[in-house]
Ligand SMILES: Cc1ncc(C[n+]2csc(CCOP(=O)(O)OP(=O)(O)O)c2C)c(N)n1
């Protein structure tokens with residue numbers, strides 16, 4: 001359908017989009033205790049707080065969120081910046097293309113582990129290796145949440161899923177894939193910034209906000225690729241309460257996915273190439 005026809009039939013597209021929101025006029029469609037909504041909120045707060053240095057307007061006026069396929073698919077209902085939907089695994093490919101079209105636009109993706117490391121592993125590695133100046137928010141919940149709890153590349157050894165009901169047996173299914181370690185395994189100047197935190201408590205959320213500000217600043221300076229991995233609960237498919245899910249993160253997930261900054265080349269890259277702002 002042509003855009004004019006769509007707009008004629010839907011005179012108020014924003015109201016239409018709001019109506020589509022499963023949970024009513026406010027909030028998100030995520031299950032209770034899910035980490036995805038927390039990540040949206042943190043990103044949204046930083047977008048509200050930061051200003052685009054070239055125009056002096058709120059950063060959200062110059063930002064594009066690229067939703068992936070997975071539980072983050074309805075991102076375009078929750079952000080008041082520009083929004084786009086990429087095919088499964090192709091969020092980074094789409095984002096880098098939009099960034100090349102408009103280098104002043106702040107472009108970020110919100111992807112799950114199936115999207116980023118399963119079907120999207122090729123574009124993820126390629127985009128990071130080229131140090132393309134976009135930002136990735138990677139929600140690692142060790143499962144395919146949206147499709148009913150199948151094993152993901154990040155599922156822990158012995159962790160049960162609907163496709164590994166007796167637990168992930170690594171001899172056959174492979175080992176949990178660690179995105180931050182993988183993308184920083186070569187000692188190149190890019191990717192510019194890679195870090196992992198979690199949504200399990202206030203302290204990690206404070207760290208997350210600092211990372212978001214830093215990643216956005218690196219992108220505005222034109223220094224390259226940034227990714228923040230979030231260890232996040234999926235109580236629905238883990239078969240746990242929200243409280244048990246946080247305990248599982250602390251006892252099991254953090255052993256496999258340690259938190260911290262894996263790469264920070266902001267100063268080095270700025271010294272070498274200068275900054276756009
Ligand atoms: C090409 C294609 N293959 C498979 C699917 C089915 N599918 C939809 S979401 C998904 C995985 C989602 O898992 P993840 O990326 O970890 O996101 P989560 O829901 O856990 O946040 C799959 C396999 C699809 N939509 N398109």
Ligand code: SF4
Nearest residue numbers: 030031034071145234
């Ligand atoms: S299925 Fe899991 S990842 Fe998806 S919204 Fe529910 S808790 Fe979140």
Ligand SMILES: [Mg+2]
Nearest residue numbers: 112113143145
């Ligand atoms: Mg997942």
